[in-house]
Amino acid sequence: MKQVAQNLTFVVIVFCLIAGCKFKDPSIPGHSRKPMLSFKNVEGITYTEVRRQQNGLSFNEYGYHLNSDWKLRFVSNDSIALYSPVKKQFLNFPLSCGIDSVFNTNRSFLRMKHMSKDSLIFELLEAKDDSLDMKGTKVYMLFYADNYIKNVLHTNAATLQRSNRKDSLFVKELIKRADSSLTNAFAALNPVQLISTRSSITVEKKKTVADFLFNNYNTSDDYMNPTYYITINKVHSDFNYSFSAYVDKEGKLFYNTPLIPFGDGGYKQEYVRFSKAIMNTYLKPYVKVKPGQTLGMSHTSSINLYVHGKKS
Numbered sequence: 345m346k347q348v349a350q351n352l353t354f355v356v357i358v359f360c361l362i363a364g365c366k367f368k369d370p371s372i373p374g375h376s377r378k379p380m381l382s383f384k385n386v387e388g389i390t391y392t393e394v395r396r397q398q399n400g401l402s403f404n405e406y407g408y409h410l411n412s413d414w415k416l417r418f419v420s421n422d423s424i425a426l427y428s429p430v431k432k433q434f435l436n437f438p439l440s441c442g443i444d445s446v447f448n449t450n451r452s453f454l455r456m457k458h459m460s461k462d463s464l465i466f467e468l469l470e471a472k473d474d475s476l477d478m479k480g481t482k483v484y485m486l487f488y489a490d491n492y493i494k495n496v497l498h499t500n501a502a503t504l505q506r507s508n509r510k511d512s513l514f515v516k517e518l519i520k521r522a523d524s525s526l527t528n529a530f531a532a533l534n535p536v537q538l539i540s541t542r543s544s545i546t547v548e549k550k551k552t553v554a555d556f557l558f559n560n561y562n563t564s565d566d567y568m569n570p571t572y573y574i575t576i577n578k579v580h581s582d583f584n585y586s587f588s589a590y591v592d593k594e595g596k597l598f599y600n601t602p603l604i605p606f607g608d609g610g611y612k613q614e615y616v617r618f619s620k621a622i623m624n625t626y627l628k629p630y631v632k633v634k635p636g637q638t639l640g641m642s643h644t645s646s647i648n649l650y651v652h653g654k655k656s
Contacts, residue, residue, distance in 0.1 A: 381441045381456060383418040390417045391464055391487035394504040402511055405518065407531030407638060407645070408568060412505040414485065424449050457484065462492040507639055515638050519593070522644040526590045526598060532636020532645040535570040536591045539632040544577040547631065570636075571648040576626050583653040585619035593642040595633040599623055603648060622651055 393414040395402065402410045415427035417434065421441065425434040426449070440448045445456040446469065453469035464487040493501055521528040538547045550571040552563040586603040599620050606612040627649075636645040 380443070381445050381447055383421055383439075383459075386459060386461055386464070387418045387420065389461060390415070390490045392490055392493065392501040393485055393487050394501065395484075395486040400508070400510055401514055402507055403514055403518075403638070405530070406568070407518070407533070408564065409533050410483065411564070412501075414487070416487070426450055454485070461489060462496070463488050512639055515641060515643075518638075519641060519643040523593070526592070526600075526644060529590055529644040529646045530638075531568045532570075532643065533567055533638040534636060535567045536636045536645060536647050537634035538572050538574070538647075539634070540630065541632055542630045545626065545630055546575045546577075548573045567636075569648060570645075571650070574627070574631070574649060574651045576622075576651065576653045579653040579655055581653070582655050583618070583622070584651070585615070585622055586648070586650045587616075587619050587623075588646055588648050589623065590644055590646055591633055591635050592644045593635050595635045597623065597628055597633055600646065603650075619651070622653070623649075627651070 393412040395412060402412070404410070413429060415434075417425040418439070419425050419436060420439075422439050423436055424439040425436050427433070428435050437450050442448070447454055447456065453471055454466040455469055456464070457467055458465040464485075466485040466487075468483045468485065488497070488501075488504070490501075493499060493504065497504075518528075518530050522530060535549075538549070540547050550566070550573065552566050588600040588603060590598040590600055592598070599616075602612065602615055602619065604615075606615070635642040637643070
């Protein structure tokens with residue numbers, strides 16, 4: 345319920361921000377009236393996203409993959425249809441317009457940089473507390489009209505959305521950095537796989553359920569912060585430890601740091617000592633580790649482990 349309240353609060357703030365936008369005062373030097381954004385000329389046209397960064401890359405230095413997963417159609421000046429990959433259909437969402445080509449929908453603030461019947465370009469904006477950062481994120485979303493893709497470019501969206509040579513070269517550079525130091529690890533688009541080789545040890549990977557209210561259909565946390573719940577049965581005494589670890593491109597496991605906070609005192613050292621022992625005694629010998637991969641290339645990445653020992 346707390347999470348629902350937080351999300352509803354965010355939605356309220358969004359509409360307050362949009363409603364609070366005012367035209368610039370023409371009586372002040374340097375200010376001029378700017379017309380409200382209108383989508384009338386492109387209403388009814390279905391657009392599909394093909395790229396989301398100005399430099400043409402679909403990855404950033406942390407391994408985050410800017411997935412081209414938006415498909416939209418402007419229904420009117422206050423309504424937009426967005427395709428839900430979960431429900432496999434278009435859903436209508438409110439559309440709020442501000443000044444300076446800014447609009448909001450589906451809990452996202454965007455600035456229209458280009459609009460035509462063939463293509464659209466948006467820039468993502470960030471909302472911080474009760475204000476909107478108008479400097480922009482320099483992350484751009486490029487859309488082509490489905491008709492333009494088929495009849496002018498003579499291709500399909502899947503082909504346009506593929507990672508390109510520039511992406512491959514960029515990922516190779518990230519891998520070189522990660523090879524030089526574990527601390528340069530980056531998220532793997534295909535995360536680490538942990539496979540138990542003993543019936544007394546079970547491994548479950550956390551899986552994000554795509555949902556509009558809670559995560560805006562964004563499941564990227566599954567590879568940005570891969571989390572595994574491991575249960576070890578028939579141990580000498582019950583225990584619970586949580587820590588992060590690195591997995592290098594050979595599949596070797598390296599302890600990183602505990603996932604719980606500590607106050608003053610020596611308890612942290614004891615916690616690290618015991619959790620390392622659990623990793624070395626149970627996980628390394630009895631859990632097969634397949635390294636994470638991005639674009640088919642294995643590399644060092646970080647994972648979170650929650651290990652529960654059960655005596656009986």
